[in-house]
Amino acid sequence: MTDDCIPMSRRTLLTGAAALALATAAPGAARAQGGPIRLGTLTPLTGAGGSYGPSMRRAMEWVASEVNAAGGVLGRKVELASEDDQTNPEAAVRAARKLIDVDKVAAIMGTWASAVTTAVAPLCWESKTFLTTVSGSDTITQLPHQGYLVRTQPNTHLQIGKLGEFLLSLKVKRVFVLGAQTPFAVPSQKRLGEVLSAGGSELIGGLVYDKDKTTFRSEIDQALKARPDMIYLNGYTPDTTVLMKELYKVGYTAGKVAQGYAVNQKLLDSLPAEVTDGTYTATPSPAVDSAGYKRLAKFLGTADLDPYSCQCHDHISLVLLSIARARGEATGTAIRDNIRKISQGNGIKVDSAVDGLKLIAQGKDINYEGASGPCDFTEIGDIVDCKIRFDRAEKTKLKQIAIL
Amino acid sequence: MIEVLQLLINGLVAGTILAVPAIGFTAIYAVLRFPNFTVASHATIGAFAGYVANTAFGFPAWAAVAVAFVVTGAAGVVNDEIVLKPLRPAGALTAAIAAVALTIVLENVIRFVWGNDLRGYDLPIRRDWQWAGIRVGPQQVENLAIAIAAMGALFLFLAFTRTGKAMRAVADNPMLAGIKGIDADRVARLVNFVGMGLAGVGGMLLGLDTSIDPLTGFRVILSVFAAAVVGGLGSIPGAVVGALTIGVAEELSLLSLAPAYKTAVGFAAILVVLTLRPRGLLGERAF
Numbered sequence: 001m002t003d004d005c006i007p008m009s010r011r012t013l014l015t016g017a018a019a020l021a022l023a024t025a026a027p028g029a030a031r032a033q034g035g036p037i038r039l040g041t042l043t044p045l046t047g048a049g050g051s052y053g054p055s056m057r058r059a060m061e062w063v064a065s066e067v068n069a070a071g072g073v074l075g076r077k078v079e080l081a082s083e084d085d086q087t088n089p090e091a092a093v094r095a096a097r098k099l100i101d102v103d104k105v106a107a108i109m110g111t112w113a114s115a116v117t118t119a120v121a122p123l124c125w126e127s128k129t130f131l132t133t134v135s136g137s138d139t140i141t142q143l144p145h146q147g148y149l150v151r152t153q154p155n156t157h158l159q160i161g162k163l164g165e166f167l168l169s170l171k172v173k174r175v176f177v178l179g180a181q182t183p184f185a186v187p188s189q190k191r192l193g194e195v196l197s198a199g200g201s202e203l204i205g206g207l208v209y210d211k212d213k214t215t216f217r218s219e220i221d222q223a224l225k226a227r228p229d230m231i232y233l234n235g236y237t238p239d240t241t242v243l244m245k246e247l248y249k250v251g252y253t254a255g256k257v258a259q260g261y262a263v264n265q266k267l268l269d270s271l272p273a274e275v276t277d278g279t280y281t282a283t284p285s286p287a288v289d290s291a292g293y294k295r296l297a298k299f300l301g302t303a304d305l306d307p308y309s310c311q312c313h314d315h316i317s318l319v320l321l322s323i324a325r326a327r328g329e330a331t332g333t334a335i336r337d338n339i340r341k342i343s344q345g346n347g348i349k350v351d352s353a354v355d356g357l358k359l360i361a362q363g364k365d366i367n368y369e370g371a372s373g374p375c376d377f378t379e380i381g382d383i384v385d386c387k388i389r390f391d392r393a394e395k396t397k398l399k400q401i402a403i404l
Numbered sequence: 405m406i407e408v409l410q411l412l413i414n415g416l417v418a419g420t421i422l423a424v425p426a427i428g429f430t431a432i433y434a435v436l437r438f439p440n441f442t443v444a445s446h447a448t449i450g451a452f453a454g455y456v457a458n459t460a461f462g463f464p465a466w467a468a469v470a471v472a473f474v475v476t477g478a479a480g481v482v483n484d485e486i487v488l489k490p491l492r493p494a495g496a497l498t499a500a501i502a503a504v505a506l507t508i509v510l511e512n513v514i515r516f517v518w519g520n521d522l523r524g525y526d527l528p529i530r531r532d533w534q535w536a537g538i539r540v541g542p543q544q545v546e547n548l549a550i551a552i553a554a555m556g557a558l559f560l561f562l563a564f565t566r567t568g569k570a571m572r573a574v575a576d577n578p579m580l581a582g583i584k585g586i587d588a589d590r591v592a593r594l595v596n597f598v599g600m601g602l603a604g605v606g607g608m609l610l611g612l613d614t615s616i617d618p619l620t621g622f623r624v625i626l627s628v629f630a631a632a633v634v635g636g637l638g639s640i641p642g643a644v645v646g647a648l649t650i651g652v653a654e655e656l657s658l659l660s661l662a663p664a665y666k667t668a669v670g671f672a673a674i675l676v677v678l679t680l681r682p683r684g685l686l687g688e689r690a691f
Contacts, residue, residue: 047619050520181664209663212623214421214614217414218658221407237522238623241615249532249541270524270615 040099047087089119164195176228177206180235292371314370317353419651425606445510447621450604480600636684
């Protein structure tokens with residue numbers, strides 16, 4: 001191995017110095033008033049969430065282009081800076097720093113994995129940048145975020161509570177949890193235990209695994225030793241794929257249940273039917289009958305939207321309406337102080353940012369209800385209620401069996 | 405007792421999956437003397453080449469594995485020729501960093517063509533064989549067989565063929581080999597073809613057990629690197645021993661630790677091995 005250092009030529013040095021001088025001399029990219037409104041999207045374009053991120057980003061870009069086509073927010077154009085969080089906290093922090101420090105965005109929208117949101121949130125509240133997320137872990141809204149965070153995804157407590165009710169309705173008695181190492185792994189196991197024992201069933205055990213492993217045979221052996229009649233696969237798609245294959249190989253025939261983001265259509269397409277048949281899934285249900293949902297579905301060219309694209313559609317709509325309500329003040333603090341004034345209360349119900357902006361310009365109060373649901377937030381930024389849809393996989397297709 | 409035996413088998417299974425790309429990685433290191441991290445993206449290329457052969461052309465698994473070997477080997481030669489070869493004279497560190505960059509580029513080329521979605525081979529999933537409470541998957545036995553066959557073929561090639569001997573000569577002393585008239589470029593191309601071909605086979609075997617996406621290879625590269633280091637960087641049997649050691653150590657740790665700590669156990673094994681035997685379990689000799 002050599003340890004030569006690369007010599008830097010005078011030209012390289014001069015070019016670098018000139019670039020630096022230009023960069024520092026450039027005027028502040030975005031001011032709070034006047035000029036375009038700059039917002040950031042931070043979605044998982046790659047990694048475990050990679051099948052959702054691109055569509056989440058497109059949903060936000062679409063809302064921005066609709067608003068711009070209708071004249072912008074109080075005459076100001078909306079500009080999006082988009083970054084990839086790679087479903088990886090470390091990459092997400094770098095991307096968020098760029099959005100905050102270089103692009104000077106007022107809000108970052110669309111973080112997906114709970115670990116990513118947990119890592120990015122402190123940067124946001126410290127720089128007074130607003131953060132909207134689709135992550136579910138209970139711990140996220142318990143962070144000291146000073147109001148600079150809301151989420152449209154039901155939290156673990158709400159989701160797992162309904163999952164527990166659903167499992168009780170199936171009359172299962174012995175449930176085991178195989179959870180990927182995530183911020184929600186332990187809280188969801190605890191919550192499920194509470195709901196099951198209150199209903200006369202039992203959580204007979206659970207383990208947390210490292211989701212980047214290529215085989216989980218020993219983990220499965222541990223689970224089967226407890227003789228469960230239902231296994232809750234609480235991971236992401238890549239690891240859940242491996243677990244489902246291995247459960248099939250070992251001859252496990254009792255029940256399986258997973259979150260809808262893990263056992264999604266892509267997973268069902270990549271595995272044979274005999275491996276996936278009978279698996280139950282739980283998915284926060286978007287407002288499928290709303291006009292917002294239908295318009296977004298038409299734009300994205302699918303009748304069956306994933307919940308995250310719907311939620312991201314609502315993120316940017318809520319942020320833009322909050323800025324309008326703050327008379328065009330495009331800052332994280334203005335969004336924080338106004339988001340509940342346009343998302344809940346007795347104002348006129350609207351389901352699109354464009355309609356809402358017109359009403360706000362006329363001085364009217366509005367109550368935004370989006371493609372993902374009513375978008376009403378608690379003090380700490382959780383949504384008040386959400387419906388959960390339960391499906392069952394049959395011949396590599398999901399069939400709805402209940403909404404709780 | 406049965407539990408320990410089952411964990412041991414599971415560890416060997418996990419180890420054999422790592423062994424094939426680890427052989428490729430260490431073979432390239434033996435000759436070219438830099439850690440070629442593009443093994444990660446080449447494993448992914450192999451997985452996708454096998455996928456196309458299997459789903460678009462209906463090849464059975466063994467034929468798809470052969471396609472994965474050839475396609476990835478060729479890709480390895482081309483990528484090395486265009487990107488890494490010009491940078492190698494600048495030192496092993498430069499080449500290693502360029503390899504990390506190249507692997508990210510290649511991963512994104514795959515993403516550009518196939519997207520991020522998970523894909524699975526069009527092959528039936530077979531149930532495990534079970535005897536007396538012990539279970540083994542047919543797929544795992546085949547993986548083990550392929551790993552042993554790959555290692556055996558490489559061993560025979562290096563030991564008994566003229567080209568193999570030339571490769572060893574370059575690995576031992578490139579300057580002396582040059583004086584003797586061995587064409588180092590040709591040897592480099594050959595080792596890239598074989599090494600990356602094996603990485604491709606490893607990626608496809610990985611995909612048979614899991615599913616494939618652009619990150620298939622990237623997820624295992626740290627473990628592959630660890631296996632090669634534990635066994636002795638540059639030693640081909642060492643790569644196999646290292647992979648099996650890491651696999652078994654990780655699984656046996658479940659007797660007293662929670663599964664979430666598995667990866668830490670693998671890396672603790674590296675610390676122990678490198679502290680006691682800095683050159684790895686089997687040293688640095690190519691074979």
